[in-house]
Every structure is written in C-alpha cells, then in structure tokens.
Amino acid sequence: MANQEVDQSKRKFLIAATSVAGGVAAAAVAVPFVTSMLPSERAKAAGAPVEADISKIESGSMITVEWRGKPVWIVNRSQAMLDGLAKHDDKLSDPKLAVTSQQPDYCINPARSIKPNIMVLVGICTHLGCSPSPKLQTGGDMGADWVGGFFCPCHGSRFDLAGRVFNGSPAPINLVVPPHKYISDAVLLIGADDKGVA
Numbered sequence: 001m002a003n004q005e006v007d008q009s010k011r012k013f014l015i016a017a018t019s020v021a022g023g024v025a026a027a028a029v030a031v032p033f034v035t036s037m038l039p040s041e042r043a044k045a046a047g048a049p050v051e052a053d054i055s056k057i058e059s060g061s062m063i064t065v066e067w068r069g070k071p072v073w074i075v076n077r078s079q080a081m082l083d084g085l086a087k088h089d090d091k092l093s094d095p096k097l098a099v100t101s102q103q104p105d106y107c108i109n110p111a112r113s114i115k116p117n118i119m120v121l122v123g124i125c126t127h128l129g130c131s132p133s134p135k136l137q138t139g140g141d142m143g144a145d146w147v148g149g150f151f152c153p154c155h156g157s158r159f160d161l162a163g164r165v166f167n168g169s170p171a172p173i174n175l176v177v178p179p180h181k182y183i184s185d186a187v188l189l190i191g192a193d194d195k196g197v198a
Contacts, residue, residue: 049191051183054118062134064123067190071123071131072178073150074188081136081161082116084147093165094174102126103177104193112162112177120180120190121163123150127171130154136161150175 050067052074057063062075089095097108106114113119125132132152149160158166163175179193 049189052188052190053186054188055186059117060136062136065190067122067178072190073119073121073123073134075119075121075134075136075161077111077117077119077161079117081148082111085110085160085162088147088160088166091166092160093167093169093172095164097164097174099173102174104179107177110162112164112174114180114182118188119162120177120188121150122176122178124176125152125154125157125171126165126173126175127152127155127157127169132157132159132175 050065050072052063052065052072054063054074054076057074057076059076060078060081062073064071064073066072097103097112100108103112111119123131130152132150134149135151136148147160149158150163151158152169152171155170157169157171159169159171159175160166163177165171165174178190180188180190181192183189
C-alpha cells in the first residue's frame with residue numbers, strides 16, 4: 001500500500017511536470033507567431049507622429065520634415081505673407097475650403113493653420129503627386145502679381161501661402177494639411193490629431 005501511494009504521488013508529479021513543460025512549449029511557439037503578426041519597427045516608424053522644432057524657423061522661411069515618407073513643409077509666415085492671403089480669393093479654386101478632406105477641422109480658417117503664422121503642408125501636388133517648389137517671395141520669376149506660395153514645375157499648378165490652389169491649375173484641390181498639434185510653443189507634433197491642442 002505504501003508503494004501504491006508513492007506511485008500516485010509520482011504520477012501526479014509527472015502529470016504536473018508534463019503540463020508545465022507543454023504550456024512552456026506552447027508559449028514558446030505562440031510568442032514568435034503572434035509577434036510576427038504585429039507591425040515591424042519600420043512600419044510603426046513610417047506612420048508614427050514626428051516632432052519638429054519650429055523655434056529656429058525665421059519669419060518668412062520654411063523647413064521640411066519627413067512624415068510617412070512624405071515631405072512636410074513648415075512655413076513661418078511673416079505678417080506681410082498673412083496679409084496677402086486675403087487679396088486673391090477671387091483667383092482660387094476653393095477659397096472657402098469646401099473640400100474639407102484637405103485639412104483637419106481645426107484648420108478650416110483663412111490661414112489653414114492652428115497658429116496663423118505657422119503653416120504645415122504635405123509637399124505633394126494634388127495633381128499627379130509631384131513635389132512643388134516653394135516660391136515664398138512675391139514677384140520675381142513668377143510675375144509681378146505673384147503673392148508667394150508653391151509652384152509645381154511638372155504641370156504648372158500654383159498654390160498660395162496657405163496651400164490653396166489657383167484657378168486654371170491642373171491640380172484639382174488644395175494641398176493637404178496633415179493632422180498636427182503643438183506640444184509646446186517650440187515643438188510641433190505632425191501626425192497626432194486631438195483637435196490641434198497640446
């Protein structure tokens with residue numbers, strides 16, 4: 001009888017040990033399988049928000065950062081640039097921003113921005129995906145009536161300093177304003193969207 005009790009305890013021990021070993025083996029197989037279904041670090045980085053230090057952008061100039069593989073322009077518009085925005089609404093295809101998908105709701109305003117002087121635009125033409133050239137100065141090689149903005153040399157689309165497309169341009173709609181918010185007065189987070197507020 002004593003031998004039978006010893007056998008029972010051995011049996012229970014072996015069953016428990018086998019169950020634990022089987023559970024560990026199942027977890028060892030499942031973890032790599034599950035993690036292979038998660039997005040890679042590269043994929044996460046491709047869609048992750050990007051911080052941009054805007055403290056060093058001088059008035060009237062711009063910087064370019066990359067977000068989701070696209071160039072994003074951040075322009076610190078001078079007061080003269082802002083004043084010029086209202087002077088050519090009659091020359092624009094969508095001056096009232098009727099195509100609302102081109103900017104977040106918090107950027108549906110004459111400056112198409114959270115802070116009037118800071119413009120944030122995806123630098124890809126809405127015609128065929130070319131990259132327009134910034135022409136921030138007035139006049140010059142664009143003509144005396146040019147108020148500054150962006151020009152796509154591929155097919156001639158013209159956009160103002162709010163990314164609004166001019167009449168007669170091949171581009172059908174305004175440049176895209178990506179979702180963004182301010183983390184501080186000096187740091188902008190592109191790709192984060194909680195109504196533009198930090």
